[in-house]
Amino acid sequence: MTIGGQFPMHQKQVFCSSKCQIFYSDDPFMVSRASMQYLFDEHGNQFLDCISNVQHVGHCHPKVVEAISKQLATSTCNVRFVSTQLTELSEANDLALRLGRDYTKHKDAIVIEHAYHGHVTTTMELSPYKFDHGSSVSQPDWVHVAPCPDVFRGKHRLEDNELTDEEKLYAAGKQYSDDVKSILDDVESKKRGVAAYFAEALQSCGGQVIPPKDYFKDVATHVRNHGGLMIIDEVQTGFGRIGRKYWAHQLYDDGFVPDIVTMGKPMGNGFPVSAVATRKEIADALGGEVGYFNTYGGNPVACAAVISVMKVVKEENLLEHSQAMGEKLEVALRDLQKKHECIGDIRGVGLFWGIDLVKDRKTREPDQKLAIATILALRKSFGILLNADGPYTNILKIKPPLCFNSDNILETVTAVDQVLTLMNR
Amino acid sequence: MTIGGQFPMHQKQVFCSSKCQIFYSDDPFMVSRASMQYLFDEHGNQFLDCISNVQHVGHCHPKVVEAISKQLATSTCNVRFVSTQLTELSEANDLALRLGRDYTKHKDAIVIEHAYHGHVTTTMELSPYKFDHGSSVSQPDWVHVAPCPDVFRGKHRLEDNELTDEEKLYAAGKQYSDDVKSILDDVESKKRGVAAYFAEALQSCGGQVIPPKDYFKDVATHVRNHGGLMIIDEVQTGFGRIGRKYWAHQLYDDGFVPDIVTMGKPMGNGFPVSAVATRKEIADALGGEVGYFNTYGGNPVACAAVISVMKVVKEENLLEHSQAMGEKLEVALRDLQKKHECIGDIRGVGLFWGIDLVKDRKTREPDQKLAIATILALRKSFGILLNADGPYTNILKIKPPLCFNSDNILETVTAVDQVLTLMNR
Numbered sequence: 001m002t003i004g005g006q007f008p009m010h011q012k013q014v015f016c017s018s019k020c021q022i023f024y025s026d027d028p029f030m031v032s033r034a035s036m037q038y039l040f041d042e043h044g045n046q047f048l049d050c051i052s053n054v055q056h057v058g059h060c061h062p063k064v065v066e067a068i069s070k071q072l073a074t075s076t077c078n079v080r081f082v083s084t085q086l087t088e089l090s091e092a093n094d095l096a097l098r099l100g101r102d103y104t105k106h107k108d109a110i111v112i113e114h115a116y117h118g119h120v121t122t123t124m125e126l127s128p129y130k131f132d133h134g135s136s137v138s139q140p141d142w143v144h145v146a147p148c149p150d151v152f153r154g155k156h157r158l159e160d161n162e163l164t165d166e167e168k169l170y171a172a173g174k175q176y177s178d179d180v181k182s183i184l185d186d187v188e189s190k191k192r193g194v195a196a197y198f199a200e201a202l203q204s205c206g207g208q209v210i211p212p213k214d215y216f217k218d219v220a221t222h223v224r225n226h227g228g229l230m231i232i233d234e235v236q237t238g239f240g241r242i243g244r245k246y247w248a249h250q251l252y253d254d255g256f257v258p259d260i261v262t263m264g265k266p267m268g269n270g271f272p273v274s275a276v277a278t279r280k281e282i283a284d285a286l287g288g289e290v291g292y293f294n295t296y297g298g299n300p301v302a303c304a305a306v307i308s309v310m311k312v313v314k315e316e317n318l319l320e321h322s323q324a325m326g327e328k329l330e331v332a333l334r335d336l337q338k339k340h341e342c343i344g345d346i347r348g349v350g351l352f353w354g355i356d357l358v359k360d361r362k363t364r365e366p367d368q369k370l371a372i373a374t375i376l377a378l379r380k381s382f383g384i385l386l387n388a389d390g391p392y393t394n395i396l397k398i399k400p401p402l403c404f405n406s407d408n409i410l411e412t413v414t415a416v417d418q419v420l421t422l423m424n425r
Numbered sequence: 426m427t428i429g430g431q432f433p434m435h436q437k438q439v440f441c442s443s444k445c446q447i448f449y450s451d452d453p454f455m456v457s458r459a460s461m462q463y464l465f466d467e468h469g470n471q472f473l474d475c476i477s478n479v480q481h482v483g484h485c486h487p488k489v490v491e492a493i494s495k496q497l498a499t500s501t502c503n504v505r506f507v508s509t510q511l512t513e514l515s516e517a518n519d520l521a522l523r524l525g526r527d528y529t530k531h532k533d534a535i536v537i538e539h540a541y542h543g544h545v546t547t548t549m550e551l552s553p554y555k556f557d558h559g560s561s562v563s564q565p566d567w568v569h570v571a572p573c574p575d576v577f578r579g580k581h582r583l584e585d586n587e588l589t590d591e592e593k594l595y596a597a598g599k600q601y602s603d604d605v606k607s608i609l610d611d612v613e614s615k616k617r618g619v620a621a622y623f624a625e626a627l628q629s630c631g632g633q634v635i636p637p638k639d640y641f642k643d644v645a646t647h648v649r650n651h652g653g654l655m656i657i658d659e660v661q662t663g664f665g666r667i668g669r670k671y672w673a674h675q676l677y678d679d680g681f682v683p684d685i686v687t688m689g690k691p692m693g694n695g696f697p698v699s700a701v702a703t704r705k706e707i708a709d710a711l712g713g714e715v716g717y718f719n720t721y722g723g724n725p726v727a728c729a730a731v732i733s734v735m736k737v738v739k740e741e742n743l744l745e746h747s748q749a750m751g752e753k754l755e756v757a758l759r760d761l762q763k764k765h766e767c768i769g770d771i772r773g774v775g776l777f778w779g780i781d782l783v784k785d786r787k788t789r790e791p792d793q794k795l796a797i798a799t800i801l802a803l804r805k806s807f808g809i810l811l812n813a814d815g816p817y818t819n820i821l822k823i824k825p826p827l828c829f830n831s832d833n834i835l836e837t838v839t840a841v842d843q844v845l846t847l848m849n850r
Contacts, residue, residue, distance in 0.1 A: 034500035060498050069494035072696075073485050075459035091516070094545045102561045120519045121547040136527045136712050270726070271497075272697045287561050301695070 029385070034059035036403045039385060047379070048408055050386040050400045056239055056266030057312040058403040064269045067308035071301045092262040092274035093117045093126065093233060097196065099260060099278060100229045103285040106193030110183055110223070113148040114206030114391045117198065117233055126198055129205055129391070144183050144194075148203060149176040149211040152345045152356060153364055169212040176211070177218035184226045194228040196260070201248035204236040207390035208354025208397055210347055216249060217256045229259040229282070235274065236352075239266045240313050240402065243323030243350030251349065269309045273302035318402045322350040328406060329353055329398070332413040339417065342370060342425040351404055355396040355416070366394035374419050382415040454810070459484035461828050464810060472804070473833055475811040475825045481664055481691030482737040483828040489694045492733035496726045517687040517699035518542045518551065518658060522621065524685060524703060525654045528710040531618030535608055535648075538573040539631030539816045542623065542658055551623055554630055554816070567617075569608050573628060574601040574636040577770045577781060578789055594637040601636070602643035609651045619653040621685070626673030629661040632815035633779025633822055635772055641674060642681045654684035654707070660699065661777075664691045665738050665827065668748030668775030676774065694734045698727035743827045747775040753831060754778055754823070757838040764842065767795060767850040776829055780821040780841070791819035799844050807840040 029047075033040040036058035039047045049059070057064065101107060109126060111117070116129035124130045124137040131139045139145070147155040149172070156175040158168045180197065187194055197219060203209035220230045237248035238261075245251060249258055259282060264274030313319065326349050333346040333355065344358030357374070359365040371388040374396065378384040387397045398412070454472075458465040461483035464472045474484070482489065526532055534551060536542070541554035549555045549562040556564045564570070572580040574597070581600040583593045605622065612619055622644060628634040645655045662673035663686075670676060674683055684707060689699030738744065751774050758771040758780065769783030782792040782799070796813040799821065803809040812822050823837070 031500050039500075059500065062498075065494070065498045068497055069490070072493055073487075073490045075456050075464075075484065091545055098546060098561070120516055120545050121523060122545065136523070272727070302697070 029379070036061070037401050037405075037408060045383065047383045047385050048400075048411060050384060050398050050404075050412060055270045055401050056241070057269055057309055057316070057318065058401045059270070061269060061312060061403075063312055064271075064305060064308045067304045068271055068301055071304035091118075091120065092235070092264055092276050093123045093198075093231075094120055095276050096231045096233075096260045096262050096278075097122060097126065097198070099276065099282055099286055100196035100231060102287060103282045104193065104195045104227055104229060106195040106227060108142045108144060108187055108192050108194045110144045110146050110180060110194055110197045110228075112146055112199050112203060112206065113154075115148075115199065115203065116205040117200075142192075144187060146180045146183055146197075147176060148206060148209060149173070149215050150203075150207060150209045151212050152347070153207070153366075154209075155179070166213075170214060173212035173215040173218065177215055177222065180219045181222040184222055184228075188226060194223065194226055196229045196231045197223045198231045198233065200233045200235070201237045201251075202242070202349075202352060204352075204397075204399075205389055207356075207395050208347060208352065210251075210349065213252060214254060217252075217254045220256055220258075231260040231262065232258040233262050235262060235264040236266075236399070238263045239309065240319040240322055241266065241350050241352050241399070243319060243326045246319065248349075248352075267309055268302060268305040271302060271305035273306060275306075313402070316403075322402050325404060325406070325409060326350040326353075328409050329413075332409060336413060336417055336420075340420045340425055342367060342420060348398070351398070351400060351402055353398040354390070355398075356390075357394045357396065366390070366392035368393045370394070370423065370425060371396060373423065374416065377419045377422075378415055381419075382411075384412055384415050386412070386416075454804070461486070462826050462830075462833060470808065472808045472810050473825075473836060475809060475823050475829075475837060480695045480826050481666075482694055482734055482741070482743065483826045484695070486694060486737060486828075488737055489696075489730060489733045492729045493696055493726055496729035516543075516545065517660070517689055517701050518548045518623075518656075519545055520701050521656045521658075521685045521687050521703075522547060522551070522623070524701065524707055524711055525621035525656060527712060528707045529618065529620045529652055529654060531620040531652060533567045533569060533612055533617050533619045535569045535571050535605060535619055535622045535653075537624050537628060537631065538570055538579075540573075540624065540628065541630040542625075569612060569619075571605045571608055571622075572601060573631060573634060574598070574640050575628075575632060575634045576637050577772070578632070578791075579634075580604070591638075595639060598637035598640040598643065602640055602647065605644045606647040609647055609653075613651060619648065619651055621654045621656045622648045623656045623658065625658045625660070626662045626676075627667070627774075627777060629777075629822075629824075630814055632781075632820055633772060633777065635676075635774065638677060639679060642677075642679045645681060645683075656685040656687065657683040658687050660687060660689040661691075661824070663688045664734065665744040665747055666691065666775050666777050666824065668744060668751045671744065673774075673777075692734055693727060693730040696727060696730035698731060700731075738827070741828075747827050750829060750831070750834060751775040751778075753834050754838075757834060761838060761842055761845075765845045765850055767792060767845060773823070776823070776825060776827055778823040779815070780823075781815075782819045782821065791815075791817035793818045795819070795848065795850060796821060798848065799841065802844045802847075803840055806844075807836075809837055809840050811837070811841075 030042040031039050032042045032044065037049055039049045041047065097109060111126050111128065114129050115127055117123045117126045121137060124135060125140050125143055128145050131137055151158045151172045156172045158172065184194060223230055232249045234247055234249065240246055242248045242251060249256060260276060260278040262276050267273055329348065333353065337343040337346055341361060342357050343355055344361055344364050345356040347354050357367040357371045359367045371394045375386050375388050378386050389395055389397050455467040456464055457467045462474055464474045466472065522534065536551050536553065539554050540552055542548045542551045546562060549560060550565050550568055553570050556562055576583045576597045581597045583597065609619060648655055657674045659672055665671055667673045667676060674681060685701060685703040687699065687701050692698055692700065754773065758778065762768040762771055766786060767782050768780055769786055769789050770781040772779050782796045784790040784792045796819045800811050800813050803811050814820055814822050
């Protein structure tokens with residue numbers, strides 16, 4: 001990058017900091033080209049992509065490329081002439097917290113164990129995924145961490161007993177929401193106030209977790225009783241990823257409505273864009289005397305990207321497709337679980353799934369080593385890119401672009417089957 | 426925006442928060458199309474744009490559009506496969522602060538009066554432009570504010586005395602850098618430590634301020650003596666805006682080299698992108714155990730945008746052009762100042778200029794009302810878009826795309842002349 005002028009500090013080389021995270025760090029994957037659910041390496045080899053939830057409707061989807069290119073050639077400029085509330089990435093969560101604070105006049109926030117809400121300083125302070133794992137950003141006194149509503153490995157689990165599965169899920173929902181209530185009472189007793197409860201609709205990096213029934217609904221009652229707002233991060237889960245519903249917080253049809261929703265990644269299909277949606281009275285409470293301004297806020301190219309993504313989701317019936325693929329994945333993964341002792345749990349909906357690998361089904365001890373060996377073998381021998389995540393890096397995550405089809409599912413599940421069989425697990 | 430699916434919270438309408446800043450708020454300007462230094466309103470009327478420093482080499486410059494569109498159709502995806510340190514917008518300043526803190530193990534920062542470094546929570550905490558003007562974000566204990574090195578309206582001014590102009594500028598540089606030294610001594614006496622001195626190379630929103638001679642060089646000596654780093658924000662001033670030099674901090678050829686440089690806006694010509702440049706040992710100190718990750722970091726579309734902007738700057742000799750236009754502007758504005766008592770000061774370099782409007786040349790009292798009336802008249806009667814800024818909103822800012830030419834200068838200066846004459850000032 002020395003074209004046209006020198007970079008500052010007389011540096012001749014551009015280096016990558018040792019602290020930049022890359023996948024496959026021992027043998028980085030170089031993307032030369034991408035198309036729908038496929039990536040091509042520098043030699044032109046095709047790989048099936050089970051990772052890229054950002055390129056929501058398919059890498060370089062022609063309709064999205066056309067819409068963005070057309071707008072790029074027309075105007076890129078908002079220059080404060082027209083402005084919506086579009087913002088970028090973790091800035092959406094930063095702005096949501098400010099909205100919550102300015103509206104409630106409280107300062108504190110409740111987040112979920114293992115949560116990740118973005119990489120700027122304030123959102124890292126909201127992210128136990130970062131501050132519990134050796135980051136130089138530490139947990140501030142205004143952040144309170146609630147147990148992760150994970151019924152497989154969390155504090156309250158679905159155990160073998162006389163209850164039906166449905167009854168167990170309601171019971172766990174109550175237990176986890178009561179934990180949030182205890183935090184609220186505790187915060188109030190210290191003469192502090194909670195501005196917002198902040199959670200992903202389905203926890204993603206934190207382990208592909210689907211909260212039990214009535215959890216959000218009951219948490220909302222407690223939080224609102226204490227004057228706080230419900231902020232739901234749909235950055236990874238919105239725009240039809242979960243099938244049937246446009247937003248993951250609508251999963252249970254229980255009438256739960258958040259006060260603020262943040263969204264990002266998939267909405268631009270790779271174009272940097274995010275947004276905060278809220279009620280007018282909350283938006284109007286922002287910022288005291290000074291207004292809100294963001295150089296790229298309302299950028300018409302970003303808007304063109306978002307509108308084209310939403311059109312493609314509709315025109316290609318991607319909600320129905322995602323729902324149908326989720327049902328196929330569930331059947332295939334249940335069969336896989338029967339065959340392999342190392343699969344402790346499978347959980348998911350639509351095109352958002354986790355395969356929880358364990359050393360022992362009874363103790364549920366996570367098997368990170370197996371997960372990492374599996375993703376390396378999938379890349380090397382099968383041309384499949386899949387990621388391992390979760391607090392113990394033992395969960396195989398499947399969240400591909402929504403054009404992922406039945407053949408891709410068969411190919412992926414068969415490959416995982418063969419890898420686990422070869423590893424004798 | 427109801428295409429393809431419902432937005433959350435059952436909202437049928439998209440509204441703009443009353444807290445969103447827009448120009449010409451009583452009669453918003455709707456951009457239908459943009460090309461090089463011109464904007465077109467919804468009726469197709471052409472306006473000369475003196476505002477858009479983001480669209481650095483010209484709105485929708487065909488080479489930049491082509492490069493971005495081509496990359497959009499090839500791959501948008503970094504997915505951590507390849508990664509550089511590209512980040513977005515005010516996230517660059519947030520990351521720079523984290524780098525400074527992690528490297529020095531200090532927490533505090535020194536910023537300049539009226540400074541603006543971005544709109545996320547942490548960068549607002551670094552911005553007196555926000556926290557001194559009624560924002561709900563207030564000045565934290567770790568932020569210390571140094572006087573703005575403005576020799577026209579600041580604490581130490583160039584007054585009429587026996588010294589030469591050059592001698593006055595060196596004297597003011599020493600006075601302002603000594604002010605920073607006092608803050609450093611004071612912070613140290615309180616057993617705190619300064620991680621970084623944080624300043625724009627030329628203060629932009631804060632009033633188009635050009636610091637006096639040796640100011641940064643002397644500040645750097647003091648800051649480094651106290652174990653801190655020099656972070657220079659080139660977001661508004663880099664990539665040849667100031668003519669002759671690629672970066673504004675190189676203006677005085679005094680050998681000053683920052684430890685960290687942040688850049689944004691112009692580098693993508695409207696595509697959202699920014700970057701942090703630093704030395705390897707500082708980058709490697711980031712973040713403790715966890716790495717750095719950003720969804721759009723190293724986004725190849727952003728890289729294509731930046732590379733094409735740098736190519737255009739080189740191929741079209743925009744440094745030389747900006748330098749030449751700056752010299753023409755200086756001559757024309759000096760003439761204008763002789764004619765109009767209300768012009769207290771003109772200052773600038775390259776295509777970065779300020780016209781400081783005053784009620785009285787002796788007292789230098791800022792004339793906000795005149796500045797606002799002027800920009801409205803320029804739009805209405807001359808088709809020229811120009812902005813007023815600075816802590817008292819009395820400074821006419823000229824920082825157009827770099828393709829701004831001699832005819833545009835003549836047109837703009839003539840129009841300002843006529844408006845001020847009509848207003849009898």
